Amino acid sequence: MKPVKPVNPMTQPEAAARLRGLYAITPEDPLLPRLSTLVEAALQGGVRLLQYRNKTAPAPLRRAQAAEMLRLCHAHDALLIINDDLPLALELNADGVHLGRDDHGADIAVARAALGPGKILGISCYADPARAAAAAQAGASYVAFGSLYPSPTKPQAPPAPLALLGEARRCGLPVAAIGGITLDNAPATIAAGADMLAVISDLFDAADITARARAYRALFTSFHSQRGSHESQ
Template identity: 40%
Template sequence: MNGNALNGSELNRSNLGGLDRGIWDLYVVTDRKLACGRSHEEVAAAALAGGSRVIQLRDKEMTTRELIDTGLRLKEIVHEAGGILIINDRVDVALAVDADGVHLGQDDMPAALARRMLGREKIIGVSVSSEGEALAAELDGADYLGASAIFATPTKTDAAPIGLDGLRKICDSVRIPVVAIGGINKGNIEQVIKAGAAGIAVVSAVVSAPDIGAAARELLQEVRRAKASMGRCAAPGANAGTRAGAQRWG
């Protein structure tokens, strides 16, 4: 466990920000289809070793029973490393696993309904691609947003990327942290952070990498370097970020 890490017993949304301001720096979505034969557990363990502190379990093929069993094993691995486990889409699985939260797309359960089921202490993230969706999600009780897709990506071909301008508008419109997703790599992280993102979320950039830990570490360093260059996250209590959200959790 590193000194900044969360303890299992302290994992709840009310004190998330206070414990680790950089929690959103690198958010890794484990997707088996992109993991080159590696399991969710292997991917998560390697990403955590590389410094990620938020792991999302996403698997559209598994049965509910498999998702629950995998989620329970992941929770152990993630909490052991001081991270938090978010379940994609499935509020029932998040409840069964007692995960730290759930991530909801626009085609998933509405956030307000999920909040009623999950209670106040669980983290709810919502995928948004416009200011309107961002405001609605914040109003519905979301704790963080996943803004996507920032750049074009081979895995998400269904919508035009929102670009750095779209990201900036979303970040400026809400108080909650915004994690940028879609086509993020080492070369564009600084722009993404400067646009107001609290961190980056990645799938293939980490889970398809031959060395997952090294890939995570490299991206994380770049996020931290970008934040440091802006004077953000210098120390808890002192924050030169311009956004309210960044001041809370950035």
């Protein structure tokens, strides 16, 4: 299978401008048709940033799923980020990669050099603002903090205080909040400084995924509209 070419190659500032809103992360579903149905429903609800994440799938399935996610994303003018696997992101010519402390290709500067300037590089910073500052210096596109709330996906993840999001903005990069995000706690999380809300369970376990994605999108629209009104007064 040939790599999928991105619809619109981006400069780094253009990529940063799209790092806002709901950041959907795929559930670990071994069935590609079912995963495609779930993801397409989210994209129809306005998701424009998707992370493909499957820590347990064998390599052939990961590649097949990631390639299909990339096709779906580009059909909906959305971006696909590959979790944990820089070689796979490069092979598929995905829109970017997200790396944790111990992930494959976790050296941030090396990953940026391999990706080039026009791709997205996200870095997990857990509860460590110093890691965010270092990531910014090494060429990251955004930084992620969490778990902000108890997470069904990572129940053992150490907690990160909500106030950390505002501190993290000092690094000059968009900030993603992750871990236990729901529609109920999303407004407080956005107000605390999150540019993106990384969501798995509350989105993909919803009875109506498309409606849930639209509800998250409306939260961001409402928040930024209200902030704009206050700033103009």
